[in-house]
Amino acid sequence: MKTNNLISTQILCLHYDIEISFIDALNKMGLIRIQIIEQNEFIHEDEISSFEKIIRLHNELNINLEGIDIVLNLLEKERELQVELNILKNKLRLFENE
Secondary structure, eight states: OOOTTEEEHHHHHHHHTOOHHHHHHHHHHTSSOEEEETTEEEEEGGGHHHHHHHHHHHHHHOOOHHHHHHHHHHHHHHHHHHHHHHHHHHHHHHHHTO
């Protein structure tokens, strides 16, 4: 089975010094997606930056998983609002130039 671009959860646990139960809890909350191939669990490499952000929030700021979910949702909402603000600024510039 092809595992290109996938990283084993066991390797991640060793590298980040975390328990597999932490990764399982993140998966259950929908914060990361685990792919199971031949009874081995993997995370896609595209999710590693989000995974690292979650670990920093948990370890450095002592935020629990529910709090992390809220923080990530607020950050996503902020990003969406920033995109919307930029669109509206561009439309306003069009009207100002007429």
